[in-house]
Amino acid sequence: MTLTGCSPDRLDYDGSADRVEGLGPGLRVAMWVRGCRRRCPGCIAPELWDPGRPTPLDEVVAELRGPLRSSPRLTVTGGEPFLQAEALSSLIDGLRRELPVEVLVYSGFLLEELRAGPDPWQQLLARTDILVDGPYREDEPNTMAWRGSDNQRVHLLTTRVEHLAPLSTAPMPEPRPMAVRMLSPLSYRLVGIPRRGDLLALRQILSGRGLEVVNRRE
Ligand code: SF4
Numbered sequence: 001m002t003l004t005g006c007s008p009d010r011l012d013y014d015g016s017a018d019r020v021e022g023l024g025p026g027l028r029v030a031m032w033v034r035g036c037r038r039r040c041p042g043c044i045a046p047e048l049w050d051p052g053r054p055t056p057l058d059e060v061v062a063e064l065r066g067p068l069r070s071s072p073r074l075t076v077t078g079g080e081p082f083l084q085a086e087a088l089s090s091l092i093d094g095l096r097r098e099l100p101v102e103v104l105v106y107s108g109f110l111l112e113e114l115r116a117g118p119d120p121w122q123q124l125l126a127r128t129d130i131l132v133d134g135p136y137r138e139d140e141p142n143t144m145a146w147r148g149s150d151n152q153r154v155h156l157l158t159t160r161v162e163h164l165a166p167l168s169t170a171p172m173p174e175p176r177p178m179a180v181r182m183l184s185p186l187s188y189r190l191v192g193i194p195r196r197g198d199l200l201a202l203r204q205i206l207s208g209r210g211l212e213v214v215n216r217r218e
Contacts, residue, residue, distance in 0.1 A: 008086040010054035014079070015189070018067035021177035022192045023075040024104040024130060024146055025164050029067045030191065031060075033078040033088070038108045042138030044148065044190070044199075047215055048079040057087060061094045072099045077106040085120035092127045102160065104130040104146075111155055130164070131155040138196075145170045148193055 014032040023030050032045070034052045043049075068074060074095070081088055082105075095101045105128045107114065114121050114133070125131070132146055133153050140149040145167065147154070154168040178192035190199070203213045 007054065008090060009057050011057055011060050011084055011087040011091060012051050012053075012079075013055045013060050014048055014052065015183060016064055016067070017179070017181045017189070017191050018071065020075065020179070020191055022146070022172075023077065023106075024073065024132075025161075025167050026073050027071045028073040028075045028104070029064060029071060030075040030077060031064065032189075033076065033081055033084055035083050036078060036080040036108065037083075038080065038135055040108065040136040040138075043136055044194070045078065057091055057094065060091055064095060065098065068095060068099050068101055073102045073104070075104045075106070080108055081105050082107050082109055082114060082117070082121055082124060085124040089120065089123045089127055092124075096127075102129045103127060104132065106132045106148075108133075108135040110134055111153070125157070129156070129158045129161045130168075131157055142193065142196060143171055145172050146193075147172075 012034040014034050016029060016031040018029050020028045020030040032048060034048045034050065036043075036049050039049065064074070074092075076088060088105075092101065092103055105124070109117070111131060111133050114125055114131075131154075133155060134151050136148045137151050138149065140151045142149050144150050156162050156164055156168060172193065176192060176195060178190065178194060181189045181191055183189055190202075206213055
């Protein structure tokens with residue numbers, strides 16, 4: 001069963017980036033999934049709310065395998081990963097057949113909601129080492145490591161990550177680790193968690209240089 005209508009051997013996937021800092025502990029491989037019904041005001045990735053074209057899982061495994069060999073830490077974000085829980089569980093199993101991948105998942109659901117949810121949610125939770133839960137709230141500060149807003153909670157779900165407790169309650173490092181990755185010649189992704197107002201400031205700087213920033217959903 002999938003909650004998006006996607007086949008469990010396909011993932012509505014929007015690419016990955018390696019050597020990512022700030023979306024969990026250490027240098028990580030981050031991947032983005034599409035589809036989210038929550039529509040949080042101020043969401044950093046509204047272009048990922050609508051479904052796209054699902055990708056066969058073996059293609060996603062092939063893309064992630066190389067970067068994960070260098071840094072076996074995967075961050076799954078989006079979009080709402082738990083709407084594709086079955087496909088993501090299969091993806092993690094496929095990766096872990098070859099590498100001891102530590103997995104962090106961002107979800108707009110609370111852990112309590114996920115634990116009361118359908119079987120595929122339990123399966124993905126069972127494969128998740130670190131869960132950052134709760135919706136993004138633009139009326140909350142964003143000062144804490146790994147969180148988009150400070151209402152979000154970090155859950156260390158497995159023993160392999162319990163040593164990270166001090167890091168998980170630390171403030172966000174300043175300056176913030178941010179990067180811009182090129183997706184195509186006219187499409188870029190901002191990777192990291194900006195301070196409030198940083199995106200507007202970036203738009204203004206680029207606009208002053210004759211470059212218009214257009215969100216893919218605008
Ligand atoms: S849950 Fe995440 S992806 Fe979905 S709207 Fe909220 S911030 Fe955006």
